[in-house]
Amino acid sequence: MSRQFRIAPSILSANFAKLGQEVTDVVASGADIIHFDVMDNHYVPNLTIGPLVCESLRPITQAIIDVHLMVKPVDRIIPDFAKAGANMITFHPEASEHIDRTLALIKESGCKAGLVFNPATSLSYLDYVMDKVDMILLMSVNPGFGGQKFIPETLVKIRAARQRIDASGRDIWLEVDGGVKIDNIAEVARAGADVFVAGSAIFSAGKGADPHRYDSVVAALRAELAKVA
Ligand code: DX5
Numbered sequence: 001m002s003r004q005f006r007i008a009p010s011i012l013s014a015n016f017a018k019l020g021q022e023v024t025d026v027v028a029s030g031a032d033i034i035h036f037d038v039m040d041n042h043y044v045p046n047l048t049i050g051p052l053v054c055e056s057l058r059p060i061t062q063a064i065i066d067v068h069l070m071v072k073p074v075d076r077i078i079p080d081f082a083k084a085g086a087n088m089i090t091f092h093p094e095a096s097e098h099i100d101r102t103l104a105l106i107k108e109s110g111c112k113a114g115l116v117f118n119p120a121t122s123l124s125y126l127d128y129v130m131d132k133v134d135m136i137l138l139m140s141v142n143p144g145f146g147g148q149k150f151i152p153e154t155l156v157k158i159r160a161a162r163q164r165i166d167a168s169g170r171d172i173w174l175e176v177d178g179g180v181k182i183d184n185i186a187e188v189a190r191a192g193a194d195v196f197v198a199g200s201a202i203f204s205a206g207k208g209a210d211p212h213r214y215d216s217v218v219a220a221l222r223a224e225l226a227k228v229a
């Protein structure tokens with residue numbers, strides 16, 4: 001297996017009263033990427049965190065900060081996140097008037113760029129921008145909330161996206177977001193994903209315990225991934 005698997009805890013399920021410590025702990029526990037969910041109470045019916053929080057977290061971790069924008073419009077906020085230290089920025093094509101321009105804006109800001117696909121959104125948005133994306137993020141729940149159930153039909157879409165990536169010959173990461181747990185992460189990997197967002201699965205596992213309390217859940221996720229050959 002040549003694919004490198006990366007685990008991306010979604011801090012949406014972290015304890016916001018001690019967010020810095022949560023990030024430090026989850027990275028110390030072996031997570032690769034901090035998945036940063038930005039919601040605007042407009043594109044999705046929830047409200048979360050913005051560039052100020054990203055800027056506060058940047059100095060405390062070397063981990064990649066993967067900003068998932070669930071906002072509309074998207075363009076105005078992109079330079080702010082780049083300045084705040086984001087490494088990757090993804091957006092939903094339905095939320096941008098000019099998808100190619102938004103991808104270019106993210107790259108010009110110095111970040112890796114990606115498109116996010118809701119469960120009912122067609123992969124055809126990739127047809128003319130495959131050479132411009134660094135990441136494809138497939139939602140396996142409808143965006144807006146953590147703790148939802150994985151939509152099994154996503155597996156078909158993961159396989160289709162994997163075929164597109166392999167045919168492109170480019171190093172494009174395939175991330176899956178929503179309802180990923182110890183009992184389904186291997187199946188998601190077998191379908192072709194290589195970046196796994198997990199919010200409630202990771203953060204609810206450590207409630208009430210000591211620092212570095214995410215070691216066992218991250219290890220359990222990795223043990224499942226190790227079965228995928
Ligand atoms: C949902 C967010 C997800 C969410 C995942 O809109 O994009 O990143 O936090 O949470 P879980 O892993 O609990 O489904």
Ligand code: ZN
Nearest residue numbers: 010037068177
């Ligand atoms: Zn997300």
